[in-house]
Amino acid sequence: MGERGQLAGAVALVTGGSRGIGAAIARHLGRAGADVAITYNTAADLASDVVAELTALGVRSVAVRAPATERGAVDAAVRTAAAELGGLDVLVNNAGIARYGPVADTGDEDVDDIIDVNIRAVFTGTRAALGVMRDGGRVITIGSNLADRVSSPGLALYTMSKSALVGFTRGLARDLGPRRITANLVQPGSTDTDMNPADGPGAAAQLGTSALGHYGTADDVAATVAHLAGPGGAHITGTVLTVDGGQNT
Template sequence: MGEHGPLAGNTALVTGGSRGIGAATARHLGALGADVAITYNTAGERAAAVVADLTALGVRSVAVRAPATERGAVEAAVLEAAEALGGLDVLVNNAGIARYGTVGEVTDEDLDAIIDVNIRAVVTGTRAAIGVLRDGGRVITIGSNLAERVTSPGLAVYAMSKSALLGFTRGLARDLGPRRITANLVQPGSTDTDMNPAGNPTAAEQLSTSALGYYGNAADIAATVGHLAGPAGAHITGAVLTVDGGQNT
């Protein structure tokens, strides 16, 4: 669709947009017509490939390096992206990390990293975006179905970081409602990405709770984000959309 899609004339920023769900989301928003900025940490070549794909669609795109563990980096990236694109209509808080281990095994370094990337960067990046988001805009955060159901040991701290996004999203919806800016949370389940490939040794265990019995793919999550970002999502706010093949059913 490119420049003639339902998001034509809109601008979006996808954090962690160089690979996986973030890259799929950036490409999907571009296909819907949005100009799209992405952030990345170390995957510069992958980020450049996403930008090239978006440019080929006929939309503007830029990649900004923003290590989410560095204080101030995400906020600076939000403002740089908004300046490059001429404002911001959609923020997708996608960047995240996973550190596994029982509570007794998780180190202080693990805990700090998870809180900094999965919680603090979401809050501070959103705070920066509030000043540049146009009225009627969207804030969409990518969480995890583990926020609401933990079926295996070793996931407590990661699940904690994702459950924090539930309260944040619901409160944010109230804060931004007067400006008709929506805030929603998308919770993937087992999704075939670098972080959790469908062929990994725990795949069978993960799918044992799935109603559909197979891994999702990044395009499934991107499509949900696209719906929330578009005209059809205008009256959806404070919502949690779990896209997990029925794992949490």
């Protein structure tokens, strides 16, 4: 991550920030001096733990419940975070879900959930954030390396949703250039979290595609996000950064 204090005075919002990659991102931004709001769905206890950690660092932090499947929930969380912490400088669209299986066996409810969380909430949450974000801000979205290369069957729906973020990010960068707000997409590969543990049943197959031969960590992804959020990311926009240990090489 960048130097301590490089984000002092900034306000950040990380969606899905109660655990895994989102919690790591929140911690990295807090250590850099930003005040950090996080959203969560059901893990109120984990969200409280993250807030406590950030508060102990000497920054302000709040947690807002915002189920991304509920339309308008993320938008409302953006407004709440900005009101409580005083504006917004960094939005990290991290919240996401996965649904796997053949297209022929995929139900409408799964399609709706994927679109609502992985696409709609990102779009509407970003739209809300732009109403309160200061010029020179950052929009950073977490996608997946599966948007670039489909490594196994059963990924069509999930890949569709993550591929949409590529076009959204590039278009957003053009829209926001006049305000000096950057927009970038970070695409993790196999990352050791409770959703995809490095000792899980599918780990061996995933490791077989890695150039480095091991899973990434949530901190690997968070460090990239923190760089984009800080001074080093000022001239990076409309870009896709893949953090996958060479899985897609």
